[in-house]
Amino acid sequence: MIRRWLIVSMAALSVGVATGRTEAQPQYPSKPVELVVGFAPGGGADVAGRLIAAYASKKWGTPVNVVNMPGASGITGALHVLRARPDGYTLMMDVHAVSSMLFAVQSDVPYKMDGKTSIALVTLDPVIYTVKQDSPWKSLQDVAAAAKANPKSFRYALGGIAGVASFSVSQFLYGAGVPVPETNRVVFTGGNPALTALAGGHVDFAGQQWSESAGLIGGKKIRGLAVVHPTRLPGLPDVPTAKEAGFPSLDVVGWQGLAGPPNLPAAIVQKWAALVEEASKDPAFLEQALKVSKVIAYKGPDAFWKFQEEELKKYLPLATQIGIRK
Amino acid sequence: METLGFLLHGFAQALTPTNLMFAFIGSVLGTLVGVLPGIGPTSGIAILLPLTSFLPPAPAIIMLAAIYYGAMYGGSTTAILVNIPGEVASVVTTLDGYQMARQGRAGPALAIAAISSFVAGTLGLVGLTFFAPPLADAALRIGPPEYFGLVILAFSVVVSLSGASLVKGLSAAALGALFALVGLDPMSGVRRFAFGTTTMLGGIDFIAVIIGLFAITEVLLSVEESARAVSLAALGKLMPRWDELRRCVGTMLRATGVGFFLGLLPGSTPGAISFIAYDLEKRVSKTPERFSRGAIEGVAAPEGANNATTSAGFVPLFALGIPATPALAVLLSGLMIYGLQPGPMLFEKQPQFVWTIIASMYVGNVMLLVLNLPLVGLWARLCRVPYAVMAPLILLFSVLGAFSVRNNFSDVGMALAFGVLGYLMVKLGYPTAPLVLALILTPMLENALRQSLSMAHGSPLIFFTRPIAVTLIGAGLALTAWSLLSRRAPQ
Numbered sequence: 001m002i003r004r005w006l007i008v009s010m011a012a013l014s015v016g017v018a019t020g021r022t023e024a025q026p027q028y029p030s031k032p033v034e035l036v037v038g039f040a041p042g043g044g045a046d047v048a049g050r051l052i053a054a055y056a057s058k059k060w061g062t063p064v065n066v067v068n069m070p071g072a073s074g075i076t077g078a079l080h081v082l083r084a085r086p087d088g089y090t091l092m093m094d095v096h097a098v099s100s101m102l103f104a105v106q107s108d109v110p111y112k113m114d115g116k117t118s119i120a121l122v123t124l125d126p127v128i129y130t131v132k133q134d135s136p137w138k139s140l141q142d143v144a145a146a147a148k149a150n151p152k153s154f155r156y157a158l159g160g161i162a163g164v165a166s167f168s169v170s171q172f173l174y175g176a177g178v179p180v181p182e183t184n185r186v187v188f189t190g191g192n193p194a195l196t197a198l199a200g201g202h203v204d205f206a207g208q209q210w211s212e213s214a215g216l217i218g219g220k221k222i223r224g225l226a227v228v229h230p231t232r233l234p235g236l237p238d239v240p241t242a243k244e245a246g247f248p249s250l251d252v253v254g255w256q257g258l259a260g261p262p263n264l265p266a267a268i269v270q271k272w273a274a275l276v277e278e279a280s281k282d283p284a285f286l287e288q289a290l291k292v293s294k295v296i297a298y299k300g301p302d303a304f305w306k307f308q309e310e311e312l313k314k315y316l317p318l319a320t321q322i323g324i325r326k
Numbered sequence: 327m328e329t330l331g332f333l334l335h336g337f338a339q340a341l342t343p344t345n346l347m348f349a350f351i352g353s354v355l356g357t358l359v360g361v362l363p364g365i366g367p368t369s370g371i372a373i374l375l376p377l378t379s380f381l382p383p384a385p386a387i388i389m390l391a392a393i394y395y396g397a398m399y400g401g402s403t404t405a406i407l408v409n410i411p412g413e414v415a416s417v418v419t420t421l422d423g424y425q426m427a428r429q430g431r432a433g434p435a436l437a438i439a440a441i442s443s444f445v446a447g448t449l450g451l452v453g454l455t456f457f458a459p460p461l462a463d464a465a466l467r468i469g470p471p472e473y474f475g476l477v478i479l480a481f482s483v484v485v486s487l488s489g490a491s492l493v494k495g496l497s498a499a500a501l502g503a504l505f506a507l508v509g510l511d512p513m514s515g516v517r518r519f520a521f522g523t524t525t526m527l528g529g530i531d532f533i534a535v536i537i538g539l540f541a542i543t544e545v546l547l548s549v550e551e552s553a554r555a556v557s558l559a560a561l562g563k564l565m566p567r568w569d570e571l572r573r574c575v576g577t578m579l580r581a582t583g584v585g586f587f588l589g590l591l592p593g594s595t596p597g598a599i600s601f602i603a604y605d606l607e608k609r610v611s612k613t614p615e616r617f618s619r620g621a622i623e624g625v626a627a628p629e630g631a632n633n634a635t636t637s638a639g640f641v642p643l644f645a646l647g648i649p650a651t652p653a654l655a656v657l658l659s660g661l662m663i664y665g666l667q668p669g670p671m672l673f674e675k676q677p678q679f680v681w682t683i684i685a686s687m688y689v690g691n692v693m694l695l696v697l698n699l700p701l702v703g704l705w706a707r708l709c710r711v712p713y714a715v716m717a718p719l720i721l722l723f724s725v726l727g728a729f730s731v732r733n734n735f736s737d738v739g740m741a742l743a744f745g746v747l748g749y750l751m752v753k754l755g756y757p758t759a760p761l762v763l764a765l766i767l768t769p770m771l772e773n774a775l776r777q778s779l780s781m782a783h784g785s786p787l788i789f790f791t792r793p794i795a796v797t798l799i800g801a802g803l804a805l806t807a808w809s810l811l812s813r814r815a816p817q
Contacts, residue, residue, distance in 0.1 A: 041372035044657030050659075054376050068372065069733045071528030073510065080523065105515070113472055152783050162513040164404060186470070186780045187513045189773060192655070196592055196648050202469030202781060215647025215658075215799060221466070221667025291665040 011211070013305065028088055028268055032063040034093045035258075038077025039316035040070045043190075044211050047292050048123045048256035049093040055279050056272075074098040075110065075160070082111050086261040094118065094259035095145035097163060100308045104315035105162040110302050111274040113312065114305075117264035118257070120276040121299035121307060123289060125254035126229040127168040127210040128224045132201050138246045140226050143205055151182035152222040157203040159191035159212065162324055167315055168207035168228065170322045175249060180322075187268055209254045228252060234290055250313065257304055273300050328408030329456055331358035336681030340689050345385055347680070351692045353697060356396020360412045361404055363537050363727040367397040367413075367653040375660055384679060388686040390657050395447060395636045395687065397653075398596075399694045400438040402629050406432060407708050407718055408556065410541040414532060415632035417762050418604045420540060422617060429620050430557045431662040432706040433564030438574060438622050441566075441699040446582040447691045452767050453586050455645075459670060462645035465590040470777035471788050473593050475798025477615025477771045480598050480763070482802050485809035487759045489618070493757045493812060502764030505530050512769070513776050523735040525736040533598075533731045534740040535765060539758050540658055541724040542745025545717045547752060548612040555716070556709040564703050574626040578606055581627045593774075596635045597766045601759075603631030605785035611658025627814040635648060638688070643667050644680060737799035 023241040033056070045066065059256045069077035082217055084090035094116070096102075103113045103134035129140060137143050149156040156173075158165040173180050182194045186203050188194035191212030196204045206213075206222075209232060215221045217236065224239035228250050232241055240259040252281045280298035289296050299307055319325040339345060359370035362502075370393045378386045401413030406423035419439065453461070481499075486494020508519040509529030520526040566574070584603040588594050607627040608617045617624050642648040647668035649655035657723035661668055666676060673680055708716075728741035751758055782788035789795050 040652055040655075041368055042649070042659050044653060046372075047658075047659050047662075052377060053774075057376070067733055068369070071732050072524045072529075072736060073527075075524050076528055078731070100509065147736075155781055161511075161513060184780050184783050186777050189512055192648060193593065196646075197469055197777075199646070200466035200469055201695065215667060215669055217668045218671055219646055221646060221669075288663060292659060292662045326515065 002248075011195070020080075025121065028271060029060060029062045029064075031058070031089065032092050032218070033088065034102055035064055035123035036077045036081050037066055037068050038070065038074035038098055039068065041068050043095070044125050044209060044254060045074075045093045045095045045256055047211065048294060051108055051285070051288060051292070052122050052258070052276065052279065053247050054284055056275055056281075059275060059278075060288075061073045065133055073102070075102075079111060081259075082116055082261055084261050086117070086264045088264060089121070089271075091258055091260045091272075092263065094257045096253075098105060101162070101164070101315055103312055105173050105321040106273070108157040108326075113308070116261055117260045118301050118305040118308070119190060119264075119269050120268065121255060121257040121297055121302065121304040122276055122280075122296040123256045124296055124297040125164075125211050126227055126233065126255070127164060127207050127252050127254070128210055128227045128233075128236075128248075129168070129172065129207045129225045129242075130195070130213055131205055131225060132198055133220050135204065135223065137205075139203055140172070140176075140182045140242075140247055143225065144172075144178060147173065147178040147183060147205075148176070151179045153183075154178075154205070155184040155186055156205040156207075157194035157197050158185060158204075158206050159194035160189070161187050162250060163191075164165060164204065164254045165191070165194065165208050166322060166324060167318055168250070170293075171250055171252055171318060172207060172247065174321060175247065185263065189296045194290065195215050195222060207252075210295075214293040226250075229295070231296075255307075256294075289317070332674060332677055333455055333680045333685060335678065336683075336685030337688075339384065339678065339682040340388070340505060340685035345388055346689065347393050348381075348385040348389040349686050350693055352392025353396045353513055353690050353693045354380060356393040357391075357400040357694065359393060360397035360400020360402075362723065363404065363410055363541065365730055366725065366728045367394045367731070368651075368656055369803075370397065370645075371656045373654060375663075378660050378663050381404055383666060385680050386677075387657070387660060387664075387683055388690075390660050391640075391683060391687060393691045394653050395633065395690065398447070398629075398633045399443050399698055400439060401632070402443070402625070403436065403705055405492045406435045406439065406625065406648070407705060408541070408716065409544045410720065410724075411536055413596075413632075414536065414766070415600045415635070416628065417536060417540075417597065417627040417759070421604070421610075422619070422621050425618065426558075426622070426625065427709050428557050430562055430707045431620065431707075432557065432560065433702050434465070434566040434570065434622060435625050436702045436705055437699060438570070438626050439562065440695055440702070441571075442574065442578050442581065442626040442630035443580045443633040444695040446585060447546050447633035447637055448688060449579075449582045449633040450586045450589070451687055451691070451739035454637055454640050458641045458645045458789050459673065461590055464646075465592065465642055465797065466646070468591050468593070468794070469792075470774045470781060471792050472798060473770065473796035474478045474774035474778050474789065475590075475795045475802065476588070476594060477767050477774055478799050478802035479805065480602055480767055480802075481771070482805040482809060483601050484763060485806055485813070486600075486608055487507060487757060488636055489762065491755065492810075494754075495760045498751065498756050498758065499760040499764040500762035503768040505535070505761075506765045506768035507772075510772060528732070530740060531728075531731055531737050532765065534737040535730045535744050536762065537728050538741040538744025538746075539748040539751075539762065541720050542742060543748030543752060545720050545724075546749040548713050548717055554666055555712055564706060567665060568810070570622050573622060575608075577623045577626045578584050578630045580610070582608055582634045583632030585631035587633030588636045589650070590641050591640030592648050592651075593770070594764060595770075596632045598652070598770070600628035600631045601763050601766075602629045603697050636646050636788065640684075640687075643811060647734055660816045679738070697816065
């Protein structure tokens with residue numbers, strides 16, 4: 001309660017500071033909105049959630065509070081929201097890890113992937129394939145050749161067993177014809193520990209998300225070989241796209257969007273989707289997203305759902321191939 | 327000398343009224359967050375993160391950082407007064423701190439906690455000031471095999487925490503290890519001991535365990551003993567005696583060393599480090615039998631170590647952009663919102679900013695000392711509050727704390743269950759500290775072992791071919807043997 005009270009009052013304070021202007025009070029939201037993040041503070045879902053929550057709070061003059069409910073790889077938070085009243089006051093950050101990627105890995109998720117109301121895709125977090133700064137490998141081709149020539153001494157890091165990295169690294173290795181079962185897969189408890197181990201030379205290769213990799217790349221401790229995105233990323237002009245690097249079929253990506261309980265009224269969905277669309281064109285919001293290494297990628301409710309279905313189709317066979325589907 | 331110049335410039339900035347004010351706000355909030363179990367620095371920083379949209383970078387980061395190190399000051403307060411650690415790092419502080427409170431010496435215990443926090447925190451900052459980039463590079467060389475060695479070393483502490491019966495101590499540790507395994511297997515995603523529930527799938531939350539084992543157990547025991555207060559003894563002197571302070575100088579220096587160097591490693595946690603510092607103190611003490619019976623060094627060591635750890639955590643954060651704890655991860659996202667990408671370039675591109683923050687941390691530590699020492703008298707009086715008033719309050723805060731960790735009611739149930747377990751353990755003479763230590767160390771042990779083996783294509787030889795790993799494992803085994811032998815020697 002204390003924490004809840006603190007959140008509400010701090011958010012109210014921040015809104016108070018932010019909006020000196022007066023605005024006609026819209027019908028929704030008339031009270032604080034709870035935006036549930038199923039992961040701990042500081043992670044990709046949390047950062048994206050806080051960006052859009054701050055934007056909405058400012059815009060509407062009603063606090064949108066991020067509530068972290070970590071546990072069971074995001075399932076705890078998702079269940080909380082999917083079972084909530086569909087009144088628009090309990091929403092969630094819907095991310096790859098509780099949607100398409102989770103359903104590709106688990107056959108018995110305690111909710112249905114379509115048992116929610118999709119609202120909008122907000123951000124993408126592209127994958128960057130990296131090696132240690134002083135690694136002899138200068139391109140993805142070098143990595144593939146080395147892994148094929150000597151699979152038993154090839155070590156790669158994964159920031160979690162069923163996350164983006166599992167898919168991104170496996171997709172690359174299988175695609176390049178590397179005998180994956182012979183290689184050394186070293187699993188860490190998150191993207192940060194995985195890349196720290198890469199920077200220390202304890203593993204040779206990784207494929208984590210941009211937001212996790214940006215710091216160590218900027219600090220010249222690790223080096224980007226390719227980014228999985230249609231264009232090169234701002235701030236990383238020297239890192240080629242996967243297509244440029246000769247691997248056009250690589251397409252694993254992390255993403256963050258908004259969703260609510262089933263049967264969320266269309267007016268509320270539209271209101272949020274319009275807000276995200278507006279944010280995606282706001283230069284200040286774009287700049288903020290860039291600073292936390294996210295690509296703004298607005299998709300409306302239908303397009304967002306379609307995107308998730310495509311993602312699932314993409315990951316299902318891959319999960320089976322890697323042997324992580326349960 | 328160039329560094330000193332930068333630091334002086336930093337002080338000039340840190341001492342401006344605005345920055346001073348935000349350091350103060352952060353310190354107060356940090357202390358508060360530290361005092362309340364369940365609400366840790368991670369949520370504290372996360373709650374205030376939206377303010378960064380309105381503040382310029384320096385005051386905002388000054389405040390968020392102050393919450394982080396301030397929490398380490400606050401965590402000891404409830405540990406000493408009511409046997410409830412406010413933070414994981416203060417679990418060890420309960421061992422001697424609470425005993426001191428029961429003997430009517432809450433004042434000196436609280437005072438030494440603040441003084442030791444200040445000394446070690448500040449010395450840690452000196453390390454951060456002068457050696458951050460080279461230390462960070464050295465820390466990178468510590469990989470999974472070295473962490474494995476470190477955990478073996480830390481596990482040797484179980485023996486000396488075991489109290490009268492080694493079997494009971496080891497059983498408690500085994501139980502802790504078992505609880506640590508609940509949830510998803512981190513390497514393969516297999517579910518362990520979840521019994522088909524999503525609640526258990528998330529693992530057993532550490533804070534819930536601590537709230538249960540310490541706070542709720544304490545309430546149950548007090549009800550049974552119909553105790554009237556923690557201590558009815560006269561308040562006595564609030565400050566430690568000179569000879570005690572003198573004795574603690576060495577303790578604080580050793581705690582700084584342990585806390586700072588282990589704190590540089592992004593994979594070690596403050597919880598484990600404070601145990602190691604406590605154990606070291608017990609080993610070098612000429613009168614180890616005083617420990618767990620109200621030895622003042624037993625408070626100074628963990629409290630110093632966890633503050634040195636806090637200072638050290640900023641080394642990999644600033645120099646490499648690697649957060650060592652979840653709270654620092656949130657702070658990192660705060661930095662990034664301002665476009666301040668930590669890493670070697672931060673010192674080159676934004677020297678003014680970095681040095682302002684570092685200088686503000688010296689200032690903040692002084693503030694916390696000044697803030698905490700006068701409070702000692704007030705807090706110490708809490709010991710005399712009748713249990714009839716305290717017990718319901720402790721229960722209330724326990725439930726709130728357990729809930730707020732993950733905003734989840736099942737954690738409250740978990741805390742209550744562990745409260746009953748703790749009660750039974752105390753009644754049957756099983757120590758609870760080994761359980762907590764094993765709960766912290768087991769996931770580290772499992773990860774480090776399996777990561778090391780997968781690095782080496784399954785060959786355990788990796789532990790023998792890396793000099794640092796071999797040394798650490800050897801030291802851990804030697805310490806365990808030493809502890810076992812000294813237990814057998816007649817006391």
